[in-house]
Amino acid sequence: MVWRGDVGIITTRIDSDGDENLIELWGRSRENESVLLRIHGMQPWFEVCPPGRWNGDFSSLEGRLHQLENHEEVTHVTGPVEKWTDLGYKPVWKAYVSKPFVVPGLRKELSGRWYILSGDIPFANRFFLDGDFAIHVSVTAKETYSENGIDIVADITLDDVEQCQGFPVPWKILSFDLETSIAESTILCAAVVIEDRGTGIRTKHTFSGDEAGIMADLTNLVLDSNPDIITGYNIDNFDLTRLNDRMAHLSKRGDWQGKAELFGWGRVNRDEKEYRRRRDGLIPKRGATRAWNISGRCVMDCWWQARQVLRPERETLSFVSKLLFPDDDERHKMDIDASKMDEEWANRPDEVLEYCLRDAELPLDIMAEIQAVRRCEAIASVSGVSLDTVANGNTSQRIDALVIKAADRSNIGVPLTGSADAKEGQITGGYVHDVEAGLHPWVAILDFKSMYPSIMIGNNICYTTRVDQGSTDQPLEDEELFVSPTGAKFRHPSQRQGLIPLLLEDLMAQRDANKAALAKAKDPVSKSFYDQMQYAVKILMNSFYGVFASGFYRFTHRDLGSSITAWARHNIKKIIQRLEDEGHGVVYSDTDSIFVSVPLVEGENQVEKMIEFGHETAQRFSEDSAILEFEKGLSAFFSHGAKKRYIGQVVWPNQELMIRGYETQRTDSFAYLTTGMKRLFEHILAGEDEETIAYSLEMVRAAKAGEIGVRDLILSKSCKGRWDKRKAKWIFTEDYANPDSMAQVRVAKQILAKGLPFTPGMKVSYVVENATEKPMRVRAWYEEEADSYQYDVQFYAERLATALGRVTEAFGWNAKELLSGNRQTSLFSF
DNA sequence: AAGTCTACCTAG
DNA sequence: TTAGCTAGGTAGACTT
Known part of the structure; x- marks a missing residue:
């Protein structure tokens, strides 16, 4: 029976064990x-x-060609086709091989005699590249089976x-959580919540008993629920790793059936x-x-998704939950002490078990709230991947x-x-x-629309258009070239249209189309869809430069890269100069933005004057x-x-307080x-x-008096480090010149000493706790011990005074004066 | 007290 | 910090 269906692709692999190479x-x-x-x-x-x-x-190539054709791994050779390379046009032969995995060896073997193209593209990617497909595809099959x-x-x-x-794929998502013994590192219990986005139904499961x-x-x-996506909080580093370790521990070497029973999560034959x-x-x-790899499924760690989208001050599950669902006490009541799990x-x-189940379900709520899966789906749709x-x-x-597809279509060699x-x-x-210190009234912010992509398009900047002395392919004598401020030259699009500029133009058009559709959309579902899509295009366009x-x-x-930024600097400095020549004050500028004083009326x-001036000047x-x-x-603008580091009172197009750079924005500060x-x-x-x-003054005074609740004084910093498998211990010396002088490393060691992950x-x-000790004495934060913390009053008062003092200095009070609570009258103050 | 160095995080 | 980039400010440890 013929089956027709639209499919969202989760993941791919190759099966080259048989006579054929299957994707x-x-x-x-x-x-x-x-x-x-x-x-x-x-x-x-x-x-x-x-x-x-x-x-x-x-x-001169005959011998080499003959050798290639007769190589035992090469089934046949076609060509030559003339393709563009960075040294000019060359004849290119296509060598078909028996198996994908022979390519790396051949690449090495041939490297002296040939220049290799398209030699490191995973074979499974050919589906998307050759078919010009993305995550969503329509399929017709003459017959199917289960x-x-x-x-x-x-x-x-x-x-x-x-x-x-x-289309919105009705993904099936499995979220899980383990509770483990601190003494033994065994698994005590587990919980799973499965969300079926097709039916909207969630099912809950708990597991206890013996570990195996x-x-x-x-x-x-x-296996029974057969989920597409596996999630959970920090499963990459903790839960999946633990399952893997316990599988190794609980099964004998070579006992593949035993191992498969314990952790055979793949969507493939059990053999x-x-x-x-x-x-x-x-x-x-x-x-x-x-990243973890499970055949047929996609591992999407909720922690990683949440940190990327939310940039939370702290990264525990409970903190992120409270951030997203502040009113829902049931979701985050803490009644189990994880450091005393046994x-x-x-x-x-x-x-x-109840606690474990809740921690299995929360990731689903978080992923839904931040639309993690939809976001990934939109990017996959725009870029053409799974x-x-x-x-x-x-x-x-x-x-x-995107680029390889375009190169293949235009006979550009893929290096x-x-x-x-x-x-x-x-x-x-x-x-x-340079920013002018102080308060500035009425400032218009002008900025370049998609600056780096526009520069790439406008100057036809591409790997394929760069003029290189060493190439046999040189511009025409009368060809108009784009010459960047660095001296690099790029061909004129009439002679050679760059791949990248073409792709970017297409993406810009896609973004405009999605934005237009968003404006027209009536229901929340399509609104959200077009918004995700236009945002995905924006993200993708901006990642080209990097x-x-x-x-x-x-x-x-x-x-x-250097031509793109050189043009950018050139353009913006020219405009700043012209504005200043006209008598307009430029208060600040960063990369693609100009903050200009609006003439007072x-x-x-x-x-209204500002709106008119802003639009008119921009145009x-x-x-x-x-x-x-x-x-x-x-x-008003202040820095x-x-x-x-600056702040602004936005009055157009909406009303908002805009803060950049200052401590309010930093996740390593305290509340x-x-x-x-x-x-x-x-x-x-x-x-x-x-x-x-x-x-x-009041803030610093209260800190000095020790009147601040300790929860508002928690500092947070990321900590690196790696697990040394051979020594079976954590090492920090690879990442830090002097690990023990770093507060976050000392904190990490406290966490590890408690047996916590x-x-x-x-x-x-x-x-x-005490900053007079060098290095300062710090204590890891545990919510369960909240009542027992002592803090260094002087340290917090000084840090407050330093941060606030930088700002209040513009109003005559420096950090020292904030700290002492009164202003020293200087010799010149009267 | 001033300067150097490492590290973190942010703006764009 | 899962082979995108650079510019910049600041904290804290340590040295001079």
């Missing part, structure tokens, strides 16, 4: 079926061309797949062959990266998906990653204008590919004189300072100078 794609259909597509008929290949400049002498709990398994070819409009039984039941639930796969197999694996489990197992590649991949992979010359040191970045300015990306050259209509200085926009209007400083800023922008000083890169929280 396997796991997904979920619009109709809520689990799907496995097995793509037949594709063959792995790479390309070769003569190294160096091509001299047209085909006869296998391994998957509803629809279809053997098809690329021709049976078509592009598909985005818990793991086996958990595995059975994974030894699948067990033996190094990745994408029966048993979840973590390679060199942080006792808790012995004394009141029911409560521990869900897993967005959730667990890197920026280069997203850019690759290997790392083939470019290394960058010599850093390139120069954006220009930051990738092309990096030292290792395949399509880069050091002149690209008599009477009441200063806001006047706009050029074709450097469009300046009036972004915000401020009634104490440091770059990247008493951030909330107080925000209040201070409101006084400053309202022109309430006396209140500004009085408020600052520590995740490298995660923030740790602490209170300063």
Whole structure:
């Protein structure tokens, strides 16, 4: 029976064990079926061309070509086709090979005789590249069957797949949590909550009893419920790692069946062959990266998603929950002491199970609230990759998906990653204008629309358009070139349209289309959809510059990044100069923005004057590919004189307090300072100078008097470190020159001493007990011990005075004076 | 007390 | 901090 369906692709792998090389794609259909597509008929290949400049002498290649054709791993060779490379046009042969995994060896073997192209592209990516597909596809299958709990398994070819409009995939998400013994590191109990986004139903499960039984039941639930996405809080570093360790502990070496029973979460046959796969197999694996790999499923750690979206001051599950659901006490009441888990489990197992279940469900609430999956889906849709590649991949992979496709279509050779010359040191970045200290009334903020992408488009900046002395491909004699302030030259689009500028133009058009659709959308579902899409396009466009300015990306050259920023500096400095020549004060500028004083008018209509001035000025200085926009209007702007630190009272297009850089924005500050400083800023922008000083003095006084609740004094900082497998201990010396002089490392060690989990890169929280000791004495923060903290009153008072004093100095009070509570009369004060 | 160095986090 | 980039401010430990 013919099956037709729209499918969202979770992840891919290759199956090259048989005669054929299959690409396997796991997904979920619009109709809520689990799907496995097995793509037949594709063959792995790479390309070769003569190294160096091509001299047209085909006869010199005959021997090499013959050797290539007769290589035992090479099935056949086609070509040559003329392709563009960074040394000019060259003849390119395509070598088809028996198996994808022979390519790395061949690459090495041939490297002296040939220049290799397209030789490091994972074979499974060919599905997206050759088919021009993204995460959502439409499939027609003549027949299908069920296998391994998957509803629809279809053997098809690329021709049976078509592009598909985005649709909300009814993902099935499994969230889990383990409670573990501190003494033994065994698993005491587990909980799972499964969300079916098709039906909207959640089911809850708890597991206790002997450890092997818990793991086996958990595995059975994974297989029976067959989820697409596995989540939980910090599962990458904790829960999955622990399951893996316990599997190793509880099963004998080589007992693949025993291991599969305990942790065989993969969506594949339960046999030894699948067990033996190094990745994408029966048993979840973590390679060199942080990301876990489970065949057929996508691991999406709620902690990682939440930190990226929310940037929380602290990163515990309970903190993030309170941040998102402040009114919901049930969700975050704390009644189990995790540092005494063994006792808790012995004394009141029911409560521990309930606690465990709650911590399994919260990640689902958090993921839904921050729309983590939809966000990934939108980026996957725009860049043309699977869900897993967005959730667990890197920026280069997203850019690759777009650029390689475009290169293949235009006969541009695809160089290997790392083939470019290394960058010599850093390139120069954006220009930051000195900020004039003090309060400035009426400031218009103008900024360039998508500055770096526009510069790339406007000057046709691309790997494929850069003029290189060493290339056989030189511009026409009368060709108009774009010459960057660094001297780098780029071809004219009439002669060669760059791939990147073309892609960026397309993305800009997509963004405009999505924005237009968003404006027209009536129901919340489509509104959210178009908003996600336009945002995904924006994210993707902005990541182009970074990738092309990096030292290792395949399509880069050091002149690209430095030309982009050089043009940016040139453009913005020119406009600042012209504004100043006209008598307009430029208060500040950073990279793509200009803060300009609005001429004052008599009477009441200063806001209207600012709007008119903002729009008029922006338009006047706009050029074709450097469009300046009036972004915000401020009634007041203040900075104490440091770059990247300022505040503003926005009055157009809406009313808001805008703060950049200051302690209020920093997650390594403490609540008493951030909330107080925000209040201070409101006084400053309202022109309430006396209140500004009085408020600052009161804050410092209260701190000195020890009147602040310790919860408002918790500091938080990320801590690195790594687990040394051989020594079986945590080491910090790799990441820190002097680890024990760093407060966060000392805190991490306290956490570890308590037997609590520590995740490298995660923030740790602490209170300063005594800063007169060097290094200062700090105590890790545990909510359960909240009542027992002593803090260093003088330390907090000084830190407050320092931060507030920088600001109040503009009003005549410095840090020292805030601390003492009175102003020293200087010799010159009268 | 001033300067150097490492580290963190932010703006864009 | 999962091969995007640079500019910049600040804290704290330590040295001179």
